[in-house]
Amino acid sequence: MNKLKYMFLLAMIFFIANTNVQAQAAKKTKQTPVVSGAQDREYWAELLYKIASPVILNLSNSTLKKNMPVEVPPGMKSDPFKKVTYLEAVGRTMAGVAPWLALPDDETKEGQMRKKLRTALLKGIANAVDPANPDYLNFRTESQPIVDAAYMAQAFLRAPKALWEPLDAVTKARIAEEFKALRTRTGAYNNWLLFAGINEAFLLSIGEQADPVRLEFAKRKILEWYQGDGWYSDGPSFSMDYYNSYVIHPMLVDFFKVLSDKKRVNVEMYDTAVKRMVRYSEFSERIISPEGTYPAMGRSVTYRTAAFQALGQVVLMEKLPTQISPAQVRSGITAVMHRMFDQCNNFDAAGWLVLGFCGSQPEIADGYTSTGSLYMATLGFLPLGLPADNVFWTSPAADWTAKKAWSGQPFKKDYHVEY
Structure with a gap:
């Protein structure tokens, strides 16, 4: 009997061990599910809607100031930020969603989301510049509105037919006056010059008189601060950060597009700005x-x-x-989004973004950062402005450069460029 028990015990140990080995082998050989470009696009669209909708829908209902929390860095008081944070949220969100909202309507789930946001945003823009509205936004005091008006300007330049042309004449006139009111203030001696410049470029694009000094100063100084190989310094001294992407390249390209269209600069200047942004994108x-x-x-x-x-x-x-193939960029950025938004809780209980990088990390926020500032995140979604049948969305998934390099695949060597 003892011998039988011993043999039974050995058999059970062998069975369990063999089962564990098989499970581990299966785990090792298990393939990551293949995700199509259409599935990636669905994920992007739903994520952008999740981020942007609290800002846009509340603004359309005149409840943005009522419902948006104002989280600030530890030890700072929220009251000073309330003068500027709401325009931050609106301008930055607009710049990020503009290309997507410019796509034509369709009956898909995504198309319905776009239409809902675009309709709400047009109403919200009117509310934002109506002095009698609870959500009238502050363009008139503090320096910070120079920055966030610039993102609003960029949104109008990116999607004029969707976001500018449908506005009524009163709203358009009010927007122009708010932008002109920004001229009473100045900002920092860095990328802020570009904010002032694109605000004037937007006025020029809608037939208003632009301030030539602000246009010229922005153009000259940013070009003087070019360091080479696709990098600008943010002011007289260089700092290693993401401001070439947050502001400088995209806004400079849009700025020069207006000026070249209006014959204020030659097209070669615009083309050079594009080439430099393309080079910088390789690093990104x-x-x-x-x-x-x-x-x-x-x-x-x-x-x-x-x-x-x-x-x-x-x-x-x-x-x-x-x-660089479109598919590898889509796959790489999608991987970032999944890592950042699926594995980090970046939203509060009501769906507003929280201070942090991966989750709630208020201690890493800069002294100028509040809840409205965080809606810069929408600027990472610009490719949604490409239609669903574009090769960016239809190509099979592909490994991006670092994934190729770290898995032993061939990848393109990188060299300095001159322009």
Whole structure:
């Protein structure tokens, strides 16, 4: 009997061990489910809607100031931020959703989301510049509105037929007056010059008189601060951060597009700005790790996916270098989004973004950061402005540069460029 028990025990141990080995082998050989470009697009669209809808829907209902929390860095008081944070949320969100909302209506789930947001945003824009509305936004005091009016201007430039032309005459006139009111203030001696410049470029684009000094100063200083190989310094001294993507490349390209269309600069100046942004986009694609992470370096890391605005704008313009396929960019950025938004809780209970990079990390927020600032994250979604049948969305998934490099695959070597 003891012998039988012993043999039975050995058999059970062998069975369990063999089962564990088989399970481990199966785990090792299990393939990651193949995700199509259409599934990636669905994920992007639903995520952008989740981020942007609290801002846009509340603004359309005149409840933005009532419902949006104002989270600020530890030790700081929220009252000063309330003068500027709401325009931050609106301007930045507008700039990110504009290309997507510019797509034509259709009966898909995504099309219905776009239409709902666009309809609400048009109503919200009217509310934002109506002095009698509870959500009338502050363009008139503080320096910060220079920045966030610039993102609103960029939204109008990116989607004029969707976001500017449908507005009524009163709203358009009010917007022009609010932008002109920004001229009573100045900002920092860095990328802020570009904010002032694009505000004037927007006025020029709608037939208003632009301030030539602000246009010229922005143009001259930003070009003087070019360091080479696709990098600008943010002011007289260079700092390693994401401001080339948050602001400088995308806004400079849009700025020069208006000026070249209006014959204020030659087209070669615009073309050079585009080439430099394309070169910078190569670095943006290479910083995406095989796991879908990227370095949390420099100022304003709480802007999250805005770090990929320049790369996204190159995609939107269909200007990617030949050695970078649209599919590898889509796959890389999608991996970042999954890593950042699926594995980090970046929203509060009501759906508003929280201060942090991966989840709630208020201690890493800069002294100028509040809840409204965080909606820069929408700027990472510009490729949604490409239609669903574009090769960016229809190509099979592909490995991006770092994933190729760290898995022993061939990948393109990188060299300095001159322009």
